[in-house]
Amino acid sequence: GKWAGGIPAPFDGVIIERNQRVLDDPNLINIAPYTDAWLVVMKPDVPGHALDHLATGSEAVARLREWIDRYDVQCMRCVE
Numbered sequence: 001g002k003w004a005g006g007i008p009a010p011f012d013g014v015i016i017e018r019n020q021r022v023l024d025d026p027n028l029i030n031i032a033p034y035t036d037a038w039l040v041v042m043k044p045d046v047p048g049h050a051l052d053h054l055a056t057g058s059e060a061v062a063r064l065r066e067w068i069d070r071y072d073v074q075c076m077r078c079v080e
Contacts, residue, residue, distance in 0.1 A: 005071065009042060011050040017041035 028037045044050035
């Protein structure tokens with residue numbers, strides 16, 4: 001089974017565009033998650049600081065694991 005739920009944004013902002021193709025065919029996320037299945041375009045509330053809290057590398061992995069644990073997401077890729 002797949003988990004379905006909210007997707008956290010790295011900054012506060014306003015959604016200015018959404019991908020109608022994904023709304024029409026949600027399976028596109030499984031087929032082309034890094035190309036055609038983009039979800040939204042956001043305008044940050046404070047553009048100069050939008051990426052201040054964006055994590056990369058091992059810090060990003062640790063934060064993702066915390067988020068998975070907090071929401072009890074069953075992630076097949078995270079099973080040890």
